[in-house]
Structures are given as structure tokens and as C-alpha cells.
Amino acid sequence: MLPDSGADVVAGDHEWDEVGDLPPDPDVDFYGDPGFSERHSELAAGYGGSGDPDDPAQVQAMQMVLHLPKTDPPARSDLLAAAAGAAVALCLDPRVGSAGEWEQPYLAWKRSRIRKVARRARGAQWAAANEVPGVTVESGGALVRALVPGPVGSVDPRIRRLQIGGTDLESDDPGPVPLDVPVFWVNAALGMTVGKAAAQVGHASMLFAGALPVEQARAWAQRGFACAVREAEPDEWEMLRTAVARSAATAVRDAGFTEVAPGSTTVIATRPARLDHR
Structure with a gap:
């Protein structure tokens, strides 16, 4: 199976300073991290500067492991929020600097x-996946681990044996949209599987963070990249597209290698509706 495709940022003009009264990340002090600005600059520089190698085994991909226990599986929205957080957390981790x-x-x-x-x-x-280098993020009890990227032909055996498809999670009703965190809106009309949607919100969180001014990105990082994921029905999606056209939101367009048509807009990221200041 081909890896999920790359993505393009469409628009983003974010002006927020803090994202609610959320607990800080206990492992990293991003406010005291002198290398954060450099890592954010690299993230903001964009993607896709070089083409795919001639050898398909050398195609680069980030493996994302979704924790899906047989009993009491997580809510789809929580799992996708964890996926969004895990992808961007790895990209701004000190070890990529x-x-x-x-x-x-x-x-x-x-x-x-x-x-x-x-x-x-x-x-x-x-448990074995957590032995492979990467970053795990939790959201609402859901866990996702983003692994250090590498060639698809050299995936760690502990990861290679994990199933890519075959399991999905039903859409859930997570309640009102939180006002104090970014929201990643998934295009419900596309009917993406949870794995495809996880990859797409991972793209979105990276693009969203890269579009932020560095100190706002730092504030979000310090709060563990807390976010929410919601599905947008057609009427909501049209309003979100209008926000993108006004440069008030960030959109992800998919290259269409899996599940969706090339150029499909899969996720739109919106900034917090309430701006809290310390």
C-alpha cells in the first residue's frame, strides 16, 4: 500500500497568543528551549523540495501507530486529536533539531x-511500538505514537507487522466545539477511514503550527499541542472554505494517492475562538 500523500497549505493567518488554561507538557520546557525557533523555522519552510527516489523502497514516510484496544476502543475524535498532536510534536521535538x-x-x-x-x-x-523511536500523544484517553520517519522499505519489523487497514471507528458525537484550542475539521463528505483521517489531521497540525508566529507555536507546544477534531458536514464545510478564502483558516489538499481524488481538501484548521492571555 502506498503511504498517504503529501499535502499543501492553502491559507493561514493566525493571531492568538495562548490556548486556554491547559497543563504544560511535563517533559519539555519549550519556553526555555533555545532551539525551538530553529525547528519551527524548518517546519514553516514547507515540504516537497525533492521528488521521490527511483527506488520505491526509499520513499520516505512517517509511521503512525494508533492504539486500538479490542475492548473499550477510543472515540474517533479523540484518536484523531491524538494523531494531530503526535505528528506535530515529533516535528518540533528537540531531537529533530x-x-x-x-x-x-x-x-x-x-x-x-x-x-x-x-x-x-x-x-x-x-508495547513493542513504544520501543521504537518516536513520540506518543494522548487525547481524551486515546493514544497515538508518531515514529521517526524513514524509508518505507526499512520499517522496523515491530512496526512492519502491524496492520494498516481493516479496522475503522464510527463517527462519534464529542459535544460542543472547545473555544480555547485549535480545531481540525475533517471533511465528512469524503468518508475517510480513521487511518486516512489520522494522516490528514497529522498533515494539518504540521501546516497549522508552521503558519503560526514562533512564539504562538511555542505556547501551543508548551500545552502539549492540545487540539480538537470535529467532522464538518457540507454546510459547515462551505463556511470553513470561506474562512480559508479569507486567510482565516488553514486547509490541507491531498495528492490523492489513497482513498480520495487528487486535490481534495481533506482538513481545515481553525484557530481558537477564545483568546486567553496569561
């Missing part, structure tokens, strides 16, 4: 296409 241990594989991936492959795991499979 200058002289970091993940710098070279990260740059090789980012400067080609931001392809992603979503896989599912449970039990011992999930």
Missing part, C-alpha cells in the same frame, strides 16, 4: 513529501 539524533531522517522525510502511514496496534504490539 540541529545535531539531534533524529535530525537527518526527519529532514530527509520533510524535504521530500510529508507522507504518513497509519497502523493499528493493541496489547503487546502497542
